[in-house]
Amino acid sequence: MRALVLFVCLSAGCLAQRPQQCTSPPLLTGSMSLSTANEKLQVFAKYSYDALGKRIRLREIGIYGNKTFIIDWLLLYRQGVVYKINSRNRTCIKKPLSVDFHPLEVPKNATLLAQVVLGSSSGPGQGVLVNTWAGEKQMKIGKAKYMSTVTEFGCIPVSSLLHTDKTGWMVTSFFNNVIGLLDPQQLLPPPFCRGARLETEDGEDPVDFYSLFSEM
Amino acid sequence: MRALVLFVCLSAGCLAQRPQQCTSPPLLTGSMSLSTANEKLQVFAKYSYDALGKRIRLREIGIYGNKTFIIDWLLLYRQGVVYKINSRNRTCIKKPLSVDFHPLEVPKNATLLAQVVLGSSSGPGQGVLVNTWAGEKQMKIGKAKYMSTVTEFGCIPVSSLLHTDKTGWMVTSFFNNVIGLLDPQQLLPPPFCRGARLETEDGEDPVDFYSLFSEM
Numbered sequence: 001m002r003a004l005v006l007f008v009c010l011s012a013g014c015l016a017q018r019p020q021q022c023t024s025p026p027l028l029t030g031s032m033s034l035s036t037a038n039e040k041l042q043v044f045a046k047y048s049y050d051a052l053g054k055r056i057r058l059r060e061i062g063i064y065g066n067k068t069f070i071i072d073w074l075l076l077y078r079q080g081v082v083y084k085i086n087s088r089n090r091t092c093i094k095k096p097l098s099v100d101f102h103p104l105e106v107p108k109n110a111t112l113l114a115q116v117v118l119g120s121s122s123g124p125g126q127g128v129l130v131n132t133w134a135g136e137k138q139m140k141i142g143k144a145k146y147m148s149t150v151t152e153f154g155c156i157p158v159s160s161l162l163h164t165d166k167t168g169w170m171v172t173s174f175f176n177n178v179i180g181l182l183d184p185q186q187l188l189p190p191p192f193c194r195g196a197r198l199e200t201e202d203g204e205d206p207v208d209f210y211s212l213f214s215e216m
Numbered sequence: 217m218r219a220l221v222l223f224v225c226l227s228a229g230c231l232a233q234r235p236q237q238c239t240s241p242p243l244l245t246g247s248m249s250l251s252t253a254n255e256k257l258q259v260f261a262k263y264s265y266d267a268l269g270k271r272i273r274l275r276e277i278g279i280y281g282n283k284t285f286i287i288d289w290l291l292l293y294r295q296g297v298v299y300k301i302n303s304r305n306r307t308c309i310k311k312p313l314s315v316d317f318h319p320l321e322v323p324k325n326a327t328l329l330a331q332v333v334l335g336s337s338s339g340p341g342q343g344v345l346v347n348t349w350a351g352e353k354q355m356k357i358g359k360a361k362y363m364s365t366v367t368e369f370g371c372i373p374v375s376s377l378l379h380t381d382k383t384g385w386m387v388t389s390f391f392n393n394v395i396g397l398l399d400p401q402q403l404l405p406p407p408f409c410r411g412a413r414l415e416t417e418d419g420e421d422p423v424d425f426y427s428l429f430s431e432m
Contacts, residue, residue: 031332037253039385116247118334118374119344122395125369128335128344153341158334169255179338 019112019131022155024104026051030177037169048186054078054101055187077101083189092193106148110135130158141166235328235347238371240320242267246393253385264402270294270317271403293317299405308409322364326351346374357382
Protein backbone atom coordinates (compact mmCIF):
# COMPACT_ATOMS: atom_id res chain seq x y z
CA MET A 1 0.00 0.00 0.00
CA ARG A 2 2.79 2.36 1.00
CA ALA A 3 4.66 1.56 -2.18
CA LEU A 4 1.56 2.41 -4.19
CA VAL A 5 1.14 5.76 -2.41
CA LEU A 6 4.82 6.48 -2.98
CA PHE A 7 4.44 5.52 -6.63
CA VAL A 8 1.39 7.79 -7.07
CA CYS A 9 3.16 10.68 -5.32
CA LEU A 10 6.27 10.25 -7.45
CA SER A 11 4.19 10.11 -10.63
CA ALA A 12 2.31 13.25 -9.57
CA GLY A 13 5.64 14.88 -8.81
CA CYS A 14 6.94 14.02 -12.26
CA LEU A 15 3.78 15.26 -13.91
CA ALA A 16 3.99 18.48 -11.91
CA GLN A 17 7.38 19.07 -13.54
CA ARG A 18 5.68 19.55 -16.89
CA PRO A 19 4.89 23.24 -17.52
CA GLN A 20 1.30 24.08 -16.67
CA GLN A 21 -1.00 26.66 -18.23
CA CYS A 22 -0.69 29.51 -15.75
CA THR A 23 -2.18 32.83 -14.72
CA SER A 24 0.09 35.88 -14.38
CA PRO A 25 0.30 37.76 -11.06
CA PRO A 26 -2.87 39.86 -10.49
CA LEU A 27 -0.94 43.12 -10.10
CA LEU A 28 1.69 44.07 -12.67
CA THR A 29 3.37 47.24 -13.86
CA GLY A 30 5.62 47.41 -16.88
CA SER A 31 6.20 48.28 -20.49
CA MET A 32 5.29 46.70 -23.78
CA SER A 33 5.91 47.21 -27.45
CA LEU A 34 3.72 46.06 -30.29
CA SER A 35 4.43 45.94 -33.98
CA THR A 36 2.75 44.41 -36.98
CA ALA A 37 4.62 42.38 -39.58
CA ASN A 38 3.56 44.82 -42.32
CA GLU A 39 5.33 47.59 -40.32
CA LYS A 40 2.15 49.72 -40.40
CA LEU A 41 1.71 49.90 -36.65
CA GLN A 42 4.34 50.34 -33.97
CA VAL A 43 3.34 51.07 -30.41
CA PHE A 44 5.25 51.52 -27.20
CA ALA A 45 3.18 51.53 -24.03
CA LYS A 46 3.51 51.69 -20.27
CA TYR A 47 0.89 49.70 -18.47
CA SER A 48 -0.59 49.14 -15.02
CA TYR A 49 -2.62 45.98 -14.65
CA ASP A 50 -4.98 45.08 -11.82
CA ALA A 51 -6.82 41.79 -12.26
CA LEU A 52 -8.40 42.10 -8.80
CA GLY A 53 -10.14 45.38 -9.58
CA LYS A 54 -10.38 44.53 -13.31
CA ARG A 55 -8.62 47.73 -14.34
CA ILE A 56 -5.90 48.51 -16.90
CA ARG A 57 -4.09 51.76 -17.64
CA LEU A 58 -2.27 52.00 -20.97
CA ARG A 59 -0.23 55.03 -21.95
CA GLU A 60 0.67 54.52 -25.59
CA ILE A 61 2.89 56.32 -28.04
CA GLY A 62 2.98 54.96 -31.55
CA ILE A 63 3.06 55.21 -35.30
CA TYR A 64 0.17 54.10 -37.49
CA GLY A 65 0.88 54.43 -41.20
CA ASN A 66 3.00 57.58 -41.17
CA LYS A 67 1.14 59.31 -38.33
CA THR A 68 2.40 59.36 -34.78
CA PHE A 69 -0.14 59.24 -31.97
CA ILE A 70 -0.25 59.43 -28.21
CA ILE A 71 -3.17 57.80 -26.42
CA ASP A 72 -3.77 57.33 -22.75
CA TRP A 73 -6.43 54.75 -21.86
CA LEU A 74 -7.95 53.87 -18.53
CA LEU A 75 -10.08 50.75 -18.79
CA LEU A 76 -12.51 50.06 -15.97
CA TYR A 77 -14.12 46.75 -16.83
CA ARG A 78 -16.32 46.55 -13.70
CA GLN A 79 -17.98 49.86 -14.50
CA GLY A 80 -17.93 49.08 -18.22
CA VAL A 81 -16.27 52.36 -19.16
CA VAL A 82 -13.07 53.44 -20.82
CA TYR A 83 -11.50 56.88 -20.39
CA LYS A 84 -9.41 58.39 -23.16
CA ILE A 85 -7.33 60.87 -21.20
CA ASN A 86 -5.51 63.93 -22.49
CA SER A 87 -3.40 65.04 -19.54
CA ARG A 88 -1.92 68.04 -21.33
CA ASN A 89 -5.28 69.60 -22.24
CA ARG A 90 -6.87 68.12 -19.10
CA THR A 91 -9.71 66.67 -21.17
CA CYS A 92 -11.42 63.32 -21.08
CA ILE A 93 -13.52 61.20 -23.36
CA LYS A 94 -15.62 58.56 -21.62
CA LYS A 95 -16.90 55.63 -23.67
CA PRO A 96 -18.74 52.40 -22.93
CA LEU A 97 -16.52 49.31 -22.67
CA SER A 98 -18.47 46.32 -23.83
CA VAL A 99 -15.77 43.62 -23.73
CA ASP A 100 -15.23 41.38 -20.73
CA PHE A 101 -12.08 41.51 -18.64
CA HIS A 102 -9.72 38.64 -19.36
CA PRO A 103 -6.88 38.10 -16.93
CA LEU A 104 -3.38 37.67 -18.38
CA GLU A 105 -3.12 33.91 -18.61
CA VAL A 106 -2.21 31.01 -20.81
CA PRO A 107 -5.55 29.56 -22.02
CA LYS A 108 -6.40 26.11 -20.66
CA ASN A 109 -6.59 24.63 -24.17
CA ALA A 110 -3.17 25.98 -25.23
CA THR A 111 -0.52 23.53 -26.41
CA LEU A 112 3.04 23.69 -25.10
CA LEU A 113 5.34 24.38 -28.04
CA ALA A 114 8.65 24.54 -26.23
CA GLN A 115 10.47 25.28 -23.02
CA VAL A 116 13.69 27.17 -23.68
CA VAL A 117 16.23 29.39 -21.95
CA LEU A 118 16.47 32.92 -23.32
CA GLY A 119 20.13 33.83 -22.97
CA SER A 120 22.15 31.17 -21.19
CA SER A 121 21.81 28.89 -18.18
CA SER A 122 25.60 28.77 -17.79
CA GLY A 123 25.86 31.57 -15.25
CA PRO A 124 23.77 33.60 -12.79
CA GLY A 125 21.79 36.43 -14.37
CA GLN A 126 22.56 35.22 -17.88
CA GLY A 127 19.17 33.83 -18.82
CA VAL A 128 15.56 33.09 -18.05
CA LEU A 129 13.57 29.88 -18.47
CA VAL A 130 10.40 30.44 -20.54
CA ASN A 131 7.51 28.39 -21.90
CA THR A 132 5.93 29.05 -25.27
CA TRP A 133 2.29 28.10 -25.75
CA ALA A 134 0.25 28.09 -28.93
CA GLY A 135 -3.40 27.82 -29.86
CA GLU A 136 -6.39 29.47 -31.45
CA LYS A 137 -9.04 31.68 -29.93
CA GLN A 138 -12.03 33.77 -30.84
CA MET A 139 -11.41 37.50 -30.53
CA LYS A 140 -13.56 40.56 -31.15
CA ILE A 141 -11.70 41.15 -34.42
CA GLY A 142 -12.05 37.52 -35.55
CA LYS A 143 -10.46 34.12 -35.14
CA ALA A 144 -6.85 34.40 -34.04
CA LYS A 145 -3.82 32.14 -33.87
CA TYR A 146 -1.50 32.94 -31.00
CA MET A 147 1.86 32.05 -29.52
CA SER A 148 2.46 33.25 -25.96
CA THR A 149 5.74 33.11 -24.08
CA VAL A 150 5.76 33.42 -20.30
CA THR A 151 8.45 32.81 -17.70
CA GLU A 152 8.44 29.36 -16.05
CA PHE A 153 8.89 31.01 -12.65
CA GLY A 154 6.23 33.62 -11.99
CA CYS A 155 4.24 33.28 -15.23
CA ILE A 156 5.41 36.75 -16.29
CA PRO A 157 4.46 37.64 -19.90
CA VAL A 158 7.54 37.91 -22.16
CA SER A 159 6.18 38.04 -25.69
CA SER A 160 3.17 37.18 -27.74
CA LEU A 161 2.55 36.57 -31.43
CA LEU A 162 -1.00 36.97 -32.71
CA HIS A 163 -2.36 36.39 -36.18
CA THR A 164 -5.76 37.40 -37.51
CA ASP A 165 -6.76 37.68 -41.15
CA LYS A 166 -7.51 41.37 -40.58
CA THR A 167 -4.18 42.36 -39.00
CA GLY A 168 -1.64 39.72 -40.10
CA TRP A 169 1.07 38.88 -37.59
CA MET A 170 1.52 41.12 -34.59
CA VAL A 171 4.37 40.85 -32.11
CA THR A 172 4.03 42.12 -28.56
CA SER A 173 7.00 42.21 -26.21
CA PHE A 174 6.62 42.77 -22.49
CA PHE A 175 9.56 44.07 -20.49
CA ASN A 176 10.53 45.83 -17.26
CA ASN A 177 7.62 44.08 -15.57
CA VAL A 178 7.40 44.27 -11.80
CA ILE A 179 4.89 42.46 -9.62
CA GLY A 180 2.64 44.98 -7.92
CA LEU A 181 1.32 48.43 -8.74
CA LEU A 182 4.02 51.09 -8.92
CA ASP A 183 1.42 53.86 -8.73
CA PRO A 184 -2.12 52.69 -7.84
CA GLN A 185 -3.41 56.17 -8.64
CA GLN A 186 -2.81 55.42 -12.32
CA LEU A 187 -5.90 53.22 -12.11
CA LEU A 188 -8.21 56.01 -10.89
CA PRO A 189 -9.76 58.52 -13.29
CA PRO A 190 -7.95 61.88 -12.92
CA PRO A 191 -9.98 64.70 -11.26
CA PHE A 192 -10.61 66.48 -14.56
CA CYS A 193 -12.43 63.37 -15.85
CA ARG A 194 -15.16 63.68 -13.25
CA GLY A 195 -17.49 65.73 -15.45
CA ALA A 196 -16.99 63.61 -18.59
CA ARG A 197 -20.23 62.42 -20.16
CA LEU A 198 -20.57 58.96 -21.65
CA GLU A 199 -20.16 59.13 -25.44
CA THR A 200 -21.78 56.26 -27.26
CA GLU A 201 -20.77 56.95 -30.87
CA ASP A 202 -17.77 55.04 -32.11
CA GLY A 203 -14.51 56.93 -32.54
CA GLU A 204 -11.65 56.03 -34.87
CA ASP A 205 -9.01 54.23 -32.86
CA PRO A 206 -5.75 53.24 -34.58
CA VAL A 207 -6.26 49.69 -33.41
CA ASP A 208 -8.16 47.75 -30.81
CA PHE A 209 -4.97 47.64 -28.78
CA TYR A 210 -6.47 47.30 -25.37
CA SER A 211 -8.48 44.29 -26.46
CA LEU A 212 -5.21 42.84 -27.71
CA PHE A 213 -3.70 43.46 -24.32
CA SER A 214 -6.53 41.92 -22.39
CA GLU A 215 -6.61 38.98 -24.77
CA MET A 216 -2.89 38.23 -24.61
CA MET B 217 46.36 64.48 -4.94
CA ARG B 218 44.67 61.59 -3.14
CA ALA B 219 41.30 63.29 -3.57
CA LEU B 220 41.95 63.59 -7.29
CA VAL B 221 42.84 59.89 -7.58
CA LEU B 222 39.70 59.01 -5.62
CA PHE B 223 37.64 61.27 -7.86
CA VAL B 224 39.07 59.69 -11.01
CA CYS B 225 38.47 56.19 -9.64
CA LEU B 226 34.91 57.00 -8.68
CA SER B 227 34.23 58.54 -12.10
CA ALA B 228 35.67 55.47 -13.77
CA GLY B 229 33.51 53.32 -11.52
CA CYS B 230 30.41 55.24 -12.50
CA LEU B 231 31.27 55.06 -16.19
CA ALA B 232 31.83 51.34 -15.87
CA GLN B 233 28.19 51.02 -14.77
CA ARG B 234 27.05 52.03 -18.24
CA PRO B 235 26.62 49.02 -20.54
CA GLN B 236 29.65 48.47 -22.72
CA GLN B 237 29.87 47.01 -26.22
CA CYS B 238 30.90 43.46 -25.45
CA THR B 239 32.17 40.25 -27.02
CA SER B 240 30.30 37.00 -26.43
CA PRO B 241 32.08 34.00 -24.85
CA PRO B 242 34.44 32.35 -27.37
CA LEU B 243 32.82 28.92 -27.03
CA LEU B 244 29.04 28.60 -27.28
CA THR B 245 26.54 25.88 -28.09
CA GLY B 246 22.85 26.52 -28.59
CA SER B 247 19.88 26.98 -30.85
CA MET B 248 18.58 29.77 -32.99
CA SER B 249 15.59 30.56 -35.13
CA LEU B 250 15.45 33.02 -38.00
CA SER B 251 12.46 34.37 -39.85
CA THR B 252 11.92 37.13 -42.35
CA ALA B 253 9.12 39.69 -42.01
CA ASN B 254 7.70 38.62 -45.37
CA GLU B 255 7.32 35.09 -43.93
CA LYS B 256 9.24 33.65 -46.90
CA LEU B 257 12.05 32.14 -44.86
CA GLN B 258 11.88 30.37 -41.53
CA VAL B 259 14.88 28.52 -40.17
CA PHE B 260 15.59 26.64 -36.98
CA ALA B 261 19.21 25.75 -36.35
CA LYS B 262 21.46 24.17 -33.77
CA TYR B 263 24.87 25.71 -33.63
CA SER B 264 28.33 25.18 -32.19
CA TYR B 265 30.54 28.25 -32.14
CA ASP B 266 34.28 28.39 -31.59
CA ALA B 267 35.83 31.84 -31.86
CA LEU B 268 39.25 30.50 -30.82
CA GLY B 269 39.49 28.05 -33.70
CA LYS B 270 37.30 30.26 -35.95
CA ARG B 271 34.86 27.43 -36.62
CA ILE B 272 31.04 27.25 -36.73
CA ARG B 273 28.74 24.27 -37.17
CA LEU B 274 25.15 25.01 -38.20
CA ARG B 275 22.56 22.29 -38.58
CA GLU B 276 19.54 23.96 -40.13
CA ILE B 277 16.02 22.89 -40.89
CA GLY B 278 13.80 25.43 -42.57
CA ILE B 279 11.20 26.57 -45.05
CA TYR B 280 12.00 28.85 -47.97
CA GLY B 281 8.96 29.80 -50.01
CA ASN B 282 6.96 26.59 -49.76
CA LYS B 283 9.93 24.23 -49.81
CA THR B 284 11.40 22.68 -46.70
CA PHE B 285 15.12 22.13 -46.54
CA ILE B 286 17.71 20.57 -44.25
CA ILE B 287 21.27 21.83 -44.46
CA ASP B 288 24.24 21.01 -42.33
CA TRP B 289 27.15 23.43 -42.59
CA LEU B 290 30.64 23.24 -41.15
CA LEU B 291 32.47 26.54 -41.57
CA LEU B 292 36.22 26.48 -41.15
CA TYR B 293 37.32 30.09 -41.55
CA ARG B 294 41.04 29.44 -40.91
CA GLN B 295 41.19 26.93 -43.77
CA GLY B 296 38.80 29.04 -45.84
CA VAL B 297 36.48 26.13 -46.56
CA VAL B 298 32.87 25.27 -45.88
CA TYR B 299 31.51 21.72 -45.83
CA LYS B 300 27.91 21.04 -46.76
CA ILE B 301 27.32 17.74 -45.03
CA ASN B 302 24.68 15.13 -45.77
CA SER B 303 24.96 12.69 -42.88
CA ARG B 304 22.22 10.37 -44.16
CA ASN B 305 23.84 9.83 -47.56
CA ARG B 306 27.32 10.25 -46.07
CA THR B 307 28.20 12.76 -48.77
CA CYS B 308 30.01 16.06 -48.59
CA ILE B 309 30.34 19.17 -50.69
CA LYS B 310 33.43 21.27 -49.98
CA LYS B 311 33.43 24.89 -51.08
CA PRO B 312 35.74 27.87 -50.64
CA LEU B 313 34.75 30.27 -47.85
CA SER B 314 35.84 33.73 -48.79
CA VAL B 315 34.35 35.75 -45.92
CA ASP B 316 36.31 36.61 -42.79
CA PHE B 317 35.41 35.24 -39.40
CA HIS B 318 33.64 37.78 -37.21
CA PRO B 319 33.31 36.95 -33.55
CA LEU B 320 29.86 37.35 -31.98
CA GLU B 321 30.08 40.85 -30.56
CA VAL B 322 28.38 44.19 -30.31
CA PRO B 323 30.23 46.46 -32.77
CA LYS B 324 32.29 49.26 -31.21
CA ASN B 325 30.29 51.95 -33.04
CA ALA B 326 26.89 50.58 -31.93
CA THR B 327 24.54 52.86 -30.00
CA LEU B 328 22.81 51.68 -26.83
CA LEU B 329 19.06 51.80 -27.45
CA ALA B 330 17.83 50.50 -24.13
CA GLN B 331 18.56 48.35 -21.12
CA VAL B 332 15.48 46.38 -20.08
CA VAL B 333 14.46 43.32 -18.09
CA LEU B 334 12.84 40.56 -20.12
CA GLY B 335 10.27 39.04 -17.79
CA SER B 336 10.39 40.51 -14.30
CA SER B 337 12.99 41.55 -11.76
CA SER B 338 10.51 40.92 -8.91
CA GLY B 339 11.59 37.38 -8.13
CA PRO B 340 14.46 34.93 -8.71
CA GLY B 341 14.42 33.21 -12.08
CA GLN B 342 11.69 35.52 -13.39
CA GLY B 343 13.74 37.65 -15.75
CA VAL B 344 17.01 38.58 -17.39
CA LEU B 345 18.65 41.97 -17.83
CA VAL B 346 19.48 42.70 -21.46
CA ASN B 347 20.98 45.53 -23.51
CA THR B 348 19.78 46.41 -26.98
CA TRP B 349 22.24 48.01 -29.37
CA ALA B 350 21.60 49.52 -32.79
CA GLY B 351 23.67 50.64 -35.74
CA GLU B 352 24.52 50.19 -39.38
CA LYS B 353 27.13 48.00 -40.99
CA GLN B 354 28.40 46.86 -44.35
CA MET B 355 27.59 43.24 -45.11
CA LYS B 356 28.28 41.00 -48.06
CA ILE B 357 24.65 41.37 -49.17
CA GLY B 358 24.70 45.18 -48.79
CA LYS B 359 24.31 47.90 -46.21
CA ALA B 360 22.38 46.69 -43.17
CA LYS B 361 20.63 48.24 -40.20
CA TYR B 362 20.76 46.08 -37.11
CA MET B 363 19.45 45.85 -33.56
CA SER B 364 21.20 43.35 -31.31
CA THR B 365 20.09 42.27 -27.86
CA VAL B 366 22.58 40.59 -25.52
CA THR B 367 22.45 39.77 -21.82
CA GLU B 368 24.09 42.32 -19.50
CA PHE B 369 25.79 39.48 -17.62
CA GLY B 370 27.77 37.25 -19.92
CA CYS B 371 27.09 39.07 -23.22
CA ILE B 372 25.02 36.10 -24.41
CA PRO B 373 23.15 36.77 -27.69
CA VAL B 374 19.36 36.90 -27.20
CA SER B 375 17.95 38.29 -30.42
CA SER B 376 18.91 40.29 -33.44
CA LEU B 377 16.98 42.31 -36.01
CA LEU B 378 18.63 42.94 -39.35
CA HIS B 379 17.38 44.95 -42.29
CA THR B 380 18.81 45.05 -45.79
CA ASP B 381 17.06 46.28 -48.92
CA LYS B 382 17.44 42.81 -50.39
CA THR B 383 15.93 40.83 -47.53
CA GLY B 384 13.74 43.25 -45.56
CA TRP B 385 13.57 42.70 -41.83
CA MET B 386 14.92 39.46 -40.41
CA VAL B 387 14.54 38.36 -36.80
CA THR B 388 16.99 35.93 -35.22
CA SER B 389 16.37 34.53 -31.75
CA PHE B 390 19.06 32.70 -29.83
CA PHE B 391 18.07 30.31 -27.06
CA ASN B 392 19.27 27.36 -24.98
CA ASN B 393 22.78 28.77 -25.19
CA VAL B 394 25.42 27.25 -22.98
CA ILE B 395 28.97 28.46 -22.57
CA GLY B 396 31.36 25.87 -23.92
CA LEU B 397 31.26 23.21 -26.61
CA LEU B 398 28.78 20.44 -25.90
CA ASP B 399 30.38 18.22 -28.55
CA PRO B 400 33.73 19.47 -29.92
CA GLN B 401 33.61 16.78 -32.58
CA GLN B 402 30.81 18.75 -34.27
CA LEU B 403 33.54 21.15 -35.38
CA LEU B 404 35.60 18.51 -37.18
CA PRO B 405 34.76 17.32 -40.70
CA PRO B 406 33.20 13.84 -40.49
CA PRO B 407 35.35 10.94 -41.82
CA PHE B 408 33.33 10.63 -45.03
CA CYS B 409 34.25 14.24 -45.94
CA ARG B 410 37.94 13.39 -46.21
CA GLY B 411 37.84 12.69 -49.92
CA ALA B 412 35.69 15.71 -50.84
CA ARG B 413 37.15 17.87 -53.59
CA LEU B 414 36.93 21.65 -53.51
CA GLU B 415 34.06 22.82 -55.73
CA THR B 416 34.43 26.36 -56.92
CA GLU B 417 31.20 26.89 -58.84
CA ASP B 418 28.49 28.67 -56.93
CA GLY B 419 25.56 26.61 -55.70
CA GLU B 420 22.05 27.84 -54.96
CA ASP B 421 21.78 28.36 -51.23
CA PRO B 422 18.42 29.39 -49.75
CA VAL B 423 20.07 32.30 -48.02
CA ASP B 424 23.48 33.44 -46.92
CA PHE B 425 22.54 32.29 -43.43
CA TYR B 426 25.98 31.60 -42.10
CA SER B 427 27.14 35.06 -43.05
CA LEU B 428 24.13 36.38 -41.10
CA PHE B 429 25.20 34.30 -38.16
CA SER B 430 28.79 35.43 -38.21
CA GLU B 431 27.71 39.03 -38.70
CA MET B 432 25.23 39.09 -35.81
